[in-house]
Amino acid sequence: MSIFILEDDIIQAAQLRSVVEKISEQFQLPFDFIHVTSKYEEIIEKIPLTNFVPIYFLDIEIKGEERKGLQVAQEIRKHDTQGIIVFVTTHANFAPISYQYMVSALTFIDKGLPNDERNQLMTQCLLHYQALNQTKMPTDDFIIENRHTTVRVPFETVVYIMTDGPHRLTLVTTNRNIHFYGTLKEIEKIDDRLLRCHQSYLVNTEQISAYDAARKNIVLKNKETIPVSRRMGKTVRQLVKGE
Amino acid sequence: MMMYVYDLIAGVLAGICHVVLYLLLIRYDRMPYKMMIILSIVFTILLGFVVTVTGYPEWNSILLLLFLLSLGLMQNELSFMQNLYFALISLIGITFARKFILELMFQLFMVSPFNLYLWTTSIMHLMIIILIGSCIVLWRKKIGRFAAYIESSRLYYISYALLFIGFLLSLILTTPSTRFLAIANERYGEMSVIIAFILFMILLLMAIVGSYLAKERFMEEQAERLNAERLDYVEKLEYMHADLANFRHDYMNILMALDTSVKAKNLQQIERIYYEVIAPTSDLMNNHELDIVKLASIKIPEVKSVLSVKVIAAQQQGIKVMIDIPQTIEKIKMPIVDFIRVISILVDNAIEEAVVSDEKKVQIAFFEMNDLVYFIVKNSCRQKEINLHRLYEKRYSNKNGRRGYGLFSLKRILKQMNTATLETTFIAPYFTQTLILKKEN
Numbered sequence: 001m002s003i004f005i006l007e008d009d010i011i012q013a014a015q016l017r018s019v020v021e022k023i024s025e026q027f028q029l030p031f032d033f034i035h036v037t038s039k040y041e042e043i044i045e046k047i048p049l050t051n052f053v054p055i056y057f058l059d060i061e062i063k064g065e066e067r068k069g070l071q072v073a074q075e076i077r078k079h080d081t082q083g084i085i086v087f088v089t090t091h092a093n094f095a096p097i098s099y100q101y102m103v104s105a106l107t108f109i110d111k112g113l114p115n116d117e118r119n120q121l122m123t124q125c126l127l128h129y130q131a132l133n134q135t136k137m138p139t140d141d142f143i144i145e146n147r148h149t150t151v152r153v154p155f156e157t158v159v160y161i162m163t164d165g166p167h168r169l170t171l172v173t174t175n176r177n178i179h180f181y182g183t184l185k186e187i188e189k190i191d192d193r194l195l196r197c198h199q200s201y202l203v204n205t206e207q208i209s210a211y212d213a214a215r216k217n218i219v220l221k222n223k224e225t226i227p228v229s230r231r232m233g234k235t236v237r238q239l240v241k242g243e
Numbered sequence: 244m245m246m247y248v249y250d251l252i253a254g255v256l257a258g259i260c261h262v263v264l265y266l267l268l269i270r271y272d273r274m275p276y277k278m279m280i281i282l283s284i285v286f287t288i289l290l291g292f293v294v295t296v297t298g299y300p301e302w303n304s305i306l307l308l309l310f311l312l313s314l315g316l317m318q319n320e321l322s323f324m325q326n327l328y329f330a331l332i333s334l335i336g337i338t339f340a341r342k343f344i345l346e347l348m349f350q351l352f353m354v355s356p357f358n359l360y361l362w363t364t365s366i367m368h369l370m371i372i373i374l375i376g377s378c379i380v381l382w383r384k385k386i387g388r389f390a391a392y393i394e395s396s397r398l399y400y401i402s403y404a405l406l407f408i409g410f411l412l413s414l415i416l417t418t419p420s421t422r423f424l425a426i427a428n429e430r431y432g433e434m435s436v437i438i439a440f441i442l443f444m445i446l447l448l449m450a451i452v453g454s455y456l457a458k459e460r461f462m463e464e465q466a467e468r469l470n471a472e473r474l475d476y477v478e479k480l481e482y483m484h485a486d487l488a489n490f491r492h493d494y495m496n497i498l499m500a501l502d503t504s505v506k507a508k509n510l511q512q513i514e515r516i517y518y519e520v521i522a523p524t525s526d527l528m529n530n531h532e533l534d535i536v537k538l539a540s541i542k543i544p545e546v547k548s549v550l551s552v553k554v555i556a557a558q559q560q561g562i563k564v565m566i567d568i569p570q571t572i573e574k575i576k577m578p579i580v581d582f583i584r585v586i587s588i589l590v591d592n593a594i595e596e597a598v599v600s601d602e603k604k605v606q607i608a609f610f611e612m613n614d615l616v617y618f619i620v621k622n623s624c625r626q627k628e629i630n631l632h633r634l635y636e637k638r639y640s641n642k643n644g645r646r647g648y649g650l651f652s653l654k655r656i657l658k659q660m661n662t663a664t665l666e667t668t669f670i671a672p673y674f675t676q677t678l679i680l681k682k683e684n
Binding site: 070097098099101102147148149150151165166167168172175176177178179180181230 | 567568606608610612619621631658661664665666667669670679681
């Protein structure tokens with residue numbers, strides 16, 4: 001692991017460092033170096049020296065500038081698109097959403113939290129980081145990109161896509177609904193795991209749990225049902241049987 | 244032979260005109276064009292068939308009326324009587340307009356030196372219907388505004404009665420085959436034409452006056468709304484100012500208390516004052532009350548004023564509002580009025596829900612990234628579970644039947660904006676709506 005900590009308060013910096021070291025020891029996470037600094041230029045300089053994809057703990061407010069941390073993160077992103085960025089802040093419970101989007105920050109840790117909770121959060125971050133470094137999982141994102149929209153979600157969360165008015169689609173994922181401009185015809189081609197089970201439905205075959213032949217419905221893993229056209233009944237049945 | 248083709252085209256176009264005008268009047272904008280055209284063609288053919296087979300031309304008007312009414316059932320914001328009213332306008336307006344313009348053109352033609360052929364009237368018919376159709380398309384916005392106005396104006400009942408008479412006249416004037424109507428046609432035919440003409444002129448006059456008044460009222464309402472917003476804004480500013488003055492007053496007191504203690508070198512007292520009086524003010528500093536200043540990064544005055552009014556109103560209701568606008572925002576690639584409507588709905592909903600939740604938090608983020616503009620509203624919720632699908636249904640509302648039109652109309656506005664994407668997420672206890680606008684290149 002390669003760890004960077006950006007913190008201008010000496011006491012807090014030392015504290016963070018000791019916490020990280022303690023956690024690494026406890027979970028036997030090996031790290032090749034840990035760098036604590038109050039100058040972000042040092043971090044940028046040292047990025048090329050890292051052996052692993054680094055994890056960064058950044059204080060959002062550096063030297064009284066509220067947005068400094070964000071600028072630093074953006075600077076880091078120019079050199080390192082993969083590293084994990086964790087913001088450490090005084091008011092994390094409602095942390096700026098824009099950070100998550102702009103520098104794809106992993107999470108926010110509140111300085112004001114009781115030590116136990118804070119350590120737990122730090123542990124989660126480090127373990128997540130470790131897992132990512134070991135497996136190097138290829139990201140399986142489902143991306144819809146056309147003149148009117150850009151939608152990107154992890155494929156495993158896609159449940160189904162349905163038409164919702166002329167040229168309007170709704171993508172239903174496990175925890176969100178996305179309403180956008182597009183046609184099923186164009187989406188159908190993106191991924192083989194999608195099945196056009198009905199004129200206005202495109203289902204992620206990995207989300208099907210059963211086929212209700214009497215009602216001509218697909219029952220999904222989340223208990224919702226979607227219709228199946230007469231023509232596709234057989235295909236769906238075979239699919240569910242695993243043929 | 245060509246003549247029949249012209250007639251057929253004119254008939255189909257007339258059908259489309261009726262349908263389009265009616266849909267504009269009832270403000271139903273979700274019908275795809277293809278569907279509308281196919282429906283009109285099928286209906287016109289059906290009508291022609293029914294009239295030839297039965298030999299009763301009066302079916303023309305009656306069936307058309309019924310057809311329009313059945314279309315009106317799709318729009319259930321209006322009552323049956325209102326639907327009937329608009330169907331009558333569409334029916335009478337276009338039928339009479341066709342009739343009288345044709346008459347006029349024919350008279351003019353007779354004076355002109357051109358030869359009269361069998362197909363002349365057919366061509367005229369076609370030209371007239373194209374003219375009417377283009378007028379409807381050209382004035383589509385005005386028609387919608389007019390319809391909204393006429394519903395609640397005094398002209399409504401008068402014109403209703405006139406339309407009804409017009410409908411009867413149109414039945415008489417179609418060279419009917421029902422015995423009663425045929426007699427009426429024979430006896431009062433000429434008079435009916437005159438009455439119909441007068442009636443048409445009166446209705447036309449009403450339409451012109453009505454559309455003028457509608458425009459007037461529209462402007463008035465807009466001015467009023469702007470005024471109210473401005474007043475609201477000033478009021479909120481005063482409130483904030485009072486808050487600040489309060490704080491200053493408290494602060495002076497604290498300083499004075501400290502001053503005496505320091506002079507007396509009473510460390511215990513200083514400590515006490517620090518913990519009891521000064522330390523709690525850090526809460527005050529951190530509670531984002533002053534976040535509203537961040538709205539200054541928005542360089543679009545309308546958006547800024549709408550957001551600040553809503554944010555201050557939320558703060559007055561005890562909601563913690565956090566604003567997250569990292570960079571200046573110069574402009575939005577979308578009609579500003581629509582954008583304001585959309586964000587108003589999003590923010591209003593968030594505030595309404597946050598008020599009744601435990602945490603009482605609302606977060607608003609507004610930023611640009613690459614070629615996308617994000618407007619995100621996140622709020623704490625009372626519910627543990629929300630059915631994301633049902634949220635957008637017309638009458639569904641999480642708010643105990645009080646409303647439920649907000650999200651529905653949101654979707655309706657978004658229908659017209661191809662580059663808008665709306666993401667709805669619920670991860671308990673936070674509900675998040677993300678509006679993403681893509682810059683077209």
